[in-house]
Amino acid sequence: MAKLCRENELVRKISQGFRGFGDGSVRIGTGDDAAIWEPRKGHETILTSDWFLEGTHFLREKHPPDSVGWKSLARAVSDVAAMGGRPRCFLLNVTLPSASDGGWLDDFLGGLRRASRALRCSLAGGDTTRQDRILINITVIGEVAAGQAVLRSGARKGHLLFVSGTLGEAELGLRQLRKSKGKVRATNAPLSKHLYPEPRVALGKWLAKNRLVTAMMDISDGLSTDLARLCEASGVGALIEESALPISQGVRRSEALRFALHGGDDYELLFTASPTQANRLRTNYRGLPITCIGKITTPKKLLLAKNDGRQEVLSPRGWDPFRK
Amino acid sequence: MAKLCRENELVRKISQGFRGFGDGSVRIGTGDDAAIWEPRKGHETILTSDWFLEGTHFLREKHPPDSVGWKSLARAVSDVAAMGGRPRCFLLNVTLPSASDGGWLDDFLGGLRRASRALRCSLAGGDTTRQDRILINITVIGEVAAGQAVLRSGARKGHLLFVSGTLGEAELGLRQLRKSKGKVRATNAPLSKHLYPEPRVALGKWLAKNRLVTAMMDISDGLSTDLARLCEASGVGALIEESALPISQGVRRSEALRFALHGGDDYELLFTASPTQANRLRTNYRGLPITCIGKITTPKKLLLAKNDGRQEVLSPRGWDPFRK
Numbered sequence: 001m002a003k004l005c006r007e008n009e010l011v012r013k014i015s016q017g018f019r020g021f022g023d024g025s026v027r028i029g030t031g032d033d034a035a036i037w038e039p040r041k042g043h044e045t046i047l048t049s050d051w052f053l054e055g056t057h058f059l060r061e062k063h064p065p066d067s068v069g070w071k072s073l074a075r076a077v078s079d080v081a082a083m084g085g086r087p088r089c090f091l092l093n094v095t096l097p098s099a100s101d102g103g104w105l106d107d108f109l110g111g112l113r114r115a116s117r118a119l120r121c122s123l124a125g126g127d128t129t130r131q132d133r134i135l136i137n138i139t140v141i142g143e144v145a146a147g148q149a150v151l152r153s154g155a156r157k158g159h160l161l162f163v164s165g166t167l168g169e170a171e172l173g174l175r176q177l178r179k180s181k182g183k184v185r186a187t188n189a190p191l192s193k194h195l196y197p198e199p200r201v202a203l204g205k206w207l208a209k210n211r212l213v214t215a216m217m218d219i220s221d222g223l224s225t226d227l228a229r230l231c232e233a234s235g236v237g238a239l240i241e242e243s244a245l246p247i248s249q250g251v252r253r254s255e256a257l258r259f260a261l262h263g264g265d266d267y268e269l270l271f272t273a274s275p276t277q278a279n280r281l282r283t284n285y286r287g288l289p290i291t292c293i294g295k296i297t298t299p300k301k302l303l304l305a306k307n308d309g310r311q312e313v314l315s316p317r318g319w320d321p322f323r324k
Numbered sequence: 325m326a327k328l329c330r331e332n333e334l335v336r337k338i339s340q341g342f343r344g345f346g347d348g349s350v351r352i353g354t355g356d357d358a359a360i361w362e363p364r365k366g367h368e369t370i371l372t373s374d375w376f377l378e379g380t381h382f383l384r385e386k387h388p389p390d391s392v393g394w395k396s397l398a399r400a401v402s403d404v405a406a407m408g409g410r411p412r413c414f415l416l417n418v419t420l421p422s423a424s425d426g427g428w429l430d431d432f433l434g435g436l437r438r439a440s441r442a443l444r445c446s447l448a449g450g451d452t453t454r455q456d457r458i459l460i461n462i463t464v465i466g467e468v469a470a471g472q473a474v475l476r477s478g479a480r481k482g483h484l485l486f487v488s489g490t491l492g493e494a495e496l497g498l499r500q501l502r503k504s505k506g507k508v509r510a511t512n513a514p515l516s517k518h519l520y521p522e523p524r525v526a527l528g529k530w531l532a533k534n535r536l537v538t539a540m541m542d543i544s545d546g547l548s549t550d551l552a553r554l555c556e557a558s559g560v561g562a563l564i565e566e567s568a569l570p571i572s573q574g575v576r577r578s579e580a581l582r583f584a585l586h587g588g589d590d591y592e593l594l595f596t597a598s599p600t601q602a603n604r605l606r607t608n609y610r611g612l613p614i615t616c617i618g619k620i621t622t623p624k625k626l627l628l629a630k631n632d633g634r635q636e637v638l639s640p641r642g643w644d645p646f647r648k
Contacts, residue, residue, distance in 0.1 A: 006644060006646035007644050007645065007646045008553065008556075009646075010646055027368065028473070028475060031476075031557065032407070032475050032476050032477070032541075032557070033372065033403040033404075033406040033407055033476070033541050033542060034370045034371055034372035034403045034404060034406070034407050034409075034464075034466070035370070035371040035372065036368050036369070036370055036371075036407070036468070036473050037368065037369045037370075037371055038368050038369065038470075039363060039369065044351065044360050044361065044362050045360070045361045045362065045363065045369065045465075046358045046359070046360055046361075047358060047359040047360075047361055047413075047415060047448055047449060047463075047465060048357065048358035048359065048415075048449065049415045049417050049449065049450050049451045049461075049463060050451050051417060051419065051451050051453045053419070053453065053455065056453060056454070056455065079357040079358045080357075080358060082357040082358070083356070083357055083358050083360070085358075089371075091371060091372075091373045091463060093373045093375060093461045095375065095377070124371055125371060125372065125373065126373050127373045127374050127375050127461070128646075129375045129377065129380060129645045129646075130380070130645040130646055131377065131380065135459060137373075137417045137451070137461040139371075139373060139415060139463040140358075141369075141371060142358070144360070146362075149352070149360050151352060151356050152355075152356050152357065153356070217356075217357050218357060229332065232332075233355065233356070320330060320331050321331065321453045321454040322330035322331045322333075322334055322452075322453075322454055
């Protein structure tokens with residue numbers, strides 16, 4: 001056989017070290033025209049895609065490549081967690097400048113492999129090509145027991161509003177990264193949360209399985225923007241309490257509220273529960289805090305009850321690449 | 325509700341006019357965290373992704389936007405056809421410069437909708453963001469009856485090698501487009517084949533269902549490159565006959581062989597059949613020619629038997645974005 005072209009070699013390099021996890025759901029993976037996947041009986045398939053682009057979502061000179069690998073998969077898996085499902089396999093679509101073929105690619109694949117193992121989500125295929133920028137698009141295929149998927153549209157008046165974890169920490173991490181020179185490492189909690197977010201798969205699955213929630217989504221673009229989406233899908237409004245917001249300790253008081261409301265990249269879960277369901281919720285799940293931050297209302301607007309007793313309208317001011 | 329941010333508006337614009345096809349397989353589509361999809365009983369799921377990038381795969385100033393829409397989906401569907409499956413739904417991932425939000429996007433979505441209807445492949449979701457270039461990645465989800473998927477790896481010595489349709493026409497179309505000024509239209513067969521390729525879904529399905537083939541893939545990067553991939557996956561070689569190649573009539577004699585061997589974007593099917601299977605094959609399927617172009621051999625190399633009686637080694641010289 002004549003010397004094979006370089007695209008084939010790159011596909012082999014990418015495939016190495018990614019193995020399925022023994023459940024046999026990916027029958028044919030990388031190396032054929034397409035992957036063949038078999039969902040388990042009694043389950044529905046969850047499909048989601050996410051861009052992760054140099055210059056928009058990460059900076060080649062500042063983000064460690066293994067964080068790019070970890071985060072590109074973790075972000076997409078977070079959408080599966082937000083439906084109450086579990087991830088099963090993914091398609092990796094990546095474009096590479098030739099300068100990134102060596103060390104950058106190795107470290108990127110290292111981070112991606114760690115995420116793949118930690119999240120039990122195996123590589124099934126994808127597409128590679130050459131560009132002068134690193135562009136990543138990941139499609140995650142997940143599954144959820146039939147009828148258990150939690151949508152954004154089930155919130156009703158009187159339901160209580162919850163978030164997992166703390167809010168605003170990843171935004172602080174991003175600001176620390178922007179101020180730093182050269183590549184950063186995850187030397188503290190905010191940087192860790194920005195570089196290596198952990199999608200809340202176990203919590204989402206537990207909430208869905210036990211039918212503890214009426215609506216759910218993940219907070220990726222900031223609470224104010226994502227809550228507006230949940231309320232729009234449900235045809236409701238919400239009132240949230242400033243005093244109730246779970247703000248992480250590392251954030252300065254003067255910035256804490258703004259980061260918690262509008263900061264991106266938290267990958268926490270935002271969900272609603274009826275009062276009966278709320279009684280069955282704990283204040284934490286395996287150590288991860290669960291906090292009631294407000295309630296669903298019928299006027300279709302978002303309000304923030306401030307610590308000083310005033311109420312103000314909360315506008316979506318989180319991450320939106322299309323905002324002028 | 326406060327004015328919703330522009331990303332939401334764009335998602336609505338994209339979703340409009342794409343409807344499922346009444347089979348109910350996409351239960352939750354655009355508008356939630358992820359799509360929910362239910363494969364039919366007794367079927368396996370096919371997963372495939374394809375890049376379609378401005379500057380690499382199309383030129384904004386020359387390719388009509390509705391061709392970009394059509395072709396970005398048709399290319400990905402061709403991988404499903406190559407497994408013997410049928411497409412069911414797709415995820416559209418697109419980045420847009422602000423200058424492309426208006427007329428370009430409308431025409432792009434028009435072409436994509438036409439392809440979606442013609443190929444019976446409904447929009448299930450995806451991701452949008454802002455970039456200064458138009459970047460498209462499409463994931464197609466298809467299905468195939470359990471055990472019927474045709475892989476690249478089943479070719480054995482003595483099997484006969486076939487292609488559908490004609491070869492090299494799309495390459496001629498690309499050259500005509502490169503020479504033209506401004507946007508082109510599909511005014512002849514080569515331009516039509518380059519701008520609006522038709523994935524061979526019906527043929528692939530028929531071949532798989534009737535177990536007429538031992539290996540199959542689509543020719544997207546050129547016969548010489550794709551045949552090398554099929555042979556590598558099967559651990560075999562091949563001998564093809566120059567005189568047998570189905571060259572379309574519009575191609576000049578001096579260029580015909582080169583275009584047929586190395587031209588990209590044909591989206592024809594390349595497949596192998598045992599002698600017994602080959603006896604059951606017709607010379608066309610619903611008017612689409614099926615041509616025997618050679619046979620599978622055990623020396624692991626590709627040979628071309630020329631019209632003058634000589635044999636020469638055939639090197640993969642089709643499209644490879646990673647070749648130096």
